[in-house]
Amino acid sequence: MTTAEKELSRxxxxxxETLKALRERGLRPTPELYHVWFVYFAEExxxxxxxxxxxxxxxxxxxEDTLLQLYYRxxxxxxxxxFLQRGMEDFSELVENxxxxxxxxxxxxxxxxxxxxxxxxxxxxxEKVSPVLSEVIEQTDQMQRxxxxxxxxxxxxxxxxERLQRELEETRERSYTDGLTRVSNRMYFEEQLxxxxxxxxxxKRPDPFCVMIIDLDQFKAVNDRFGHRIGDEIxxxxxxxxxxxxxxxxxxxxxxxxxxxxxxPQTPLADAMVLAxxxxxxxxxxxxxxxxxxxSFGQMTISVGVAEYVSKEGxxxxxxxxxxALYRAKKExxxxxCAA
Numbered sequence: 001m002t003t004a005e006k007e008l009s010r011x012x013x014x015x016x017e018t019l020k021a022l023r024e025r026g027l028r029p030t031p032e033l034y035h036v037w038f039v040y041f042a043e044e045x046x047x048x049x050x051x052x053x054x055x056x057x058x059x060x061x062x063x064e065d066t067l068l069q070l071y072y073r074x075x076x077x078x079x080x081x082x083f084l085q086r087g088m089e090d091f092s093e094l095v096e097n098x099x100x101x102x103x104x105x106x107x108x109x110x111x112x113x114x115x116x117x118x119x120x121x122x123x124x125x126x127e128k129v130s131p132v133l134s135e136v137i138e139q140t141d142q143m144q145r146x147x148x149x150x151x152x153x154x155x156x157x158x159x160x161x162e163r164l165q166r167e168l169e170e171t172r173e174r175s176y177t178d179g180l181t182r183v184s185n186r187m188y189f190e191e192q193l194x195x196x197x198x199x200x201x202x203x204k205r206p207d208p209f210c211v212m213i214i215d216l217d218q219f220k221a222v223n224d225r226f227g228h229r230i231g232d233e234i235x236x237x238x239x240x241x242x243x244x245x246x247x248x249x250x251x252x253x254x255x256x257x258x259x260x261x262x263x264x265p266q267t268p269l270a271d272a273m274v275l276a277x278x279x280x281x282x283x284x285x286x287x288x289x290x291x292x293x294x295x296s297f298g299q300m301t302i303s304v305g306v307a308e309y310v311s312k313e314g315x316x317x318x319x320x321x322x323x324x325a326l327y328r329a330k331k332e333x334x335x336x337x338c339a340a
Contacts, residue, residue: 250262
């Protein structure tokens with residue numbers, strides 16, 4: 001089976017699981033509810049995973065309102081922001097072009113009005129011509145005031161559009177950020193990965209780049225022993241330490257529950273392995289303490305799988321190779337780094 005066929009098969013599996021979940025819970029198969037469950041089974045959004053897993057673990061039913069809140073918070077906001085951003089950019093361009101046209105028209109009317117004023121002085125002795133020219137000047141002055149008023153209104157509109165664009169940009173940034181750890185989310189990581197792959201595959205002299213998949217060792221045991229609040233604190237701490245080790249165009253993202261991914265543009269495999277070793281040592285040496293109580297929970301270690309991109313292989317195969325390297329690192333005893 002080819003990679004494309006495997007991907008298609010996975011999506012059909014997600015669809016089957018989604019319909020089964022809706023049917024078992026007596027939920028309506030609306031696009032919103034379907035979308036949330038599909039994202040859950042596809043593990044595309046860690047926050048949706050966390051909320052649904054917590055409710056399922058408690059034995060409570062997932063209410064339709066809860067699912068709709070997840071949809072509008074983590075799915076709809078992003079789609080709407082993209083749509084509105086494109087609309088605002090087009091509208092802003094229209095307003096700016098109109099503003100330029102009115103500025104030109106205002107300048108032209110001012111020159112024209114000055115010319116008519118000089119002409120009136122010359123033609124004052126001609127009784128029939130002078131009244132006509134006076135009326136033209138009056139109408140020109142009125143048009144000048146109209147254009148000035150339109151210019152001011154468009155300036156206000158342009159200010160509003162710029163404010164809306166800033167707000168939409170903030171919304172877009174939130175939609176790219178993991179709600180808990182404040183690093184990038186999986187959606188942003190995959191977009192940047194696909195962009196990097198496209199640049200690589202279309203370049204005559206492409207730079208090497210790598211992907212890391214990072215898993216926290218024995219994290220489930222920590223959650224079970226100390227609770228999800230402490231687990232969340234640990235995730236936030238690890239995320240901040242990973243982020244402190246990247247630079248430039250590097251991207252660190254929360255990829256799943258306790259799994260992180262790092263995109264390393266312009267980085268060959270040897271350099272990526274050095275970085276992985278350095279991060280692992282820093283994290284293993286850090287004592288984990290609760291923020292409020294200061295209670296120590298010891299050290300946390302990570303396992304890392306690293307893969308360098310092979311031209312034309314695509315994102316799915318690259319991630320699969322990094323995943324297999326991670327699996328090997330955990331199988332060989334954890335707290336180690338393996339290259340694909």
